Amino acid sequence: MFVSRSPRQSAEILHADLDSFYASVEQRDDPGLRGRPVIVGGGVVLAASYEAKAYGVRTAMGGAQARRLCPQAVVVPPRMAAYAQASDAVFEVFRDTSPLVEPISVDEAFIDVGGLRRISGTPVDIAARLRSDVRSRVGLPITVGIARTKFLAKVASQEAKPDGLLLVPPGREIAFLHPLPVRRLWGVGAVTADKLHTHGIETVADVAELAARANAMTADAQQIVAHVKKGEGTVGALVMDEAVYDDVQEMVRDLKHNPWKFLWKQ
Numbered sequence: 001m002f003v004s005r006s007p008r009q010s011a012e013i014l015h016a017d018l019d020s021f022y023a024s025v026e027q028r029d030d031p032g033l034r035g036r037p038v039i040v041g042g043g044v045v046l047a048a049s050y051e052a053k054a055y056g057v058r059t060a061m062g063g064a065q066a067r068r069l070c071p072q073a074v075v076v077p078p079r080m081a082a083y084a085q086a087s088d089a090v091f092e093v094f095r096d097t098s099p100l101v102e103p104i105s106v107d108e109a110f111i112d113v114g115g116l117r118r119i120s121g122t123p124v125d126i127a128a129r130l131r132s133d134v135r136s137r138v139g140l141p142i143t144v145g146i147a148r149t150k151f152l153a154k155v156a157s158q159e160a161k162p163d164g165l166l167l168v169p170p171g172r173e174i175a176f177l178h179p180l181p182v183r184r185l186w187g188v189g190a191v192t193a194d195k196l197h198t199h200g201i202e203t204v205a206d207v208a209e210l211a212a213r214a215n216a217m218t219a220d221a222q223q224i225v226a227h228v229k230k231g232e233g234t235v236g237a238l239v240m241d242e243a244v245y246d247d248v249q250e251m252v253r254d255l256k257h258n259p260w261k262f263l264w265k266q
């Protein structure tokens, strides 16, 4: 676990995340599945290959709906032991990359490469090497986002999927965030995104603007906006500082549970 309280000068936090983890393991182990839509799990979709995702199949979707969307998909039962083994192998690569690894789930982690410049090269070099190591040692595609904060690194990896590498250069964070769909914000799920869409809020920039408008509304909102202003005036700027990032999470939670608090006067 590593914590950074003050904004870093350079982008040196990696978010590494395997692509369609379970489905990729199935495609790795059975060449007959490569290039084909694969769904892991019959009752509920546990994972879908990118070929299946192209048809709208999503994780946690009911199996019947998934098969309707993509009748030609190959449905395979999960092999949890194989996934556990793959996860161990991937984390071995992570730990060989840097001593500072913070696991998030079986297939993703933050990796701090800040102190490694002299021995391992730039964060982009390290990320590229990590991707090729995971490919050669574990046989799986992985996407890496690189940024000054964990939040941004995670947003970057989601944006770069599949099998990608994306750096958010210092100073370009706001330009990177604002055009993104709200769904890309960590903590905004499908339901929250739908609610926001109903109110015409599509992008992160819209959320930033909403925060600005909220200034004129309630005392609560004004408090949040005070934090926003500390971070240079937009929601995007908030992610520069993890202390303030907690406030963004709170705001996202509020948007989730009580969007009216922000929207009632519009």
Ligand SMILES: [Mg+2]
Binding pocket: 017, 018, 019, 020, 021, 107, 108
């Ligand atoms: Mg993943």
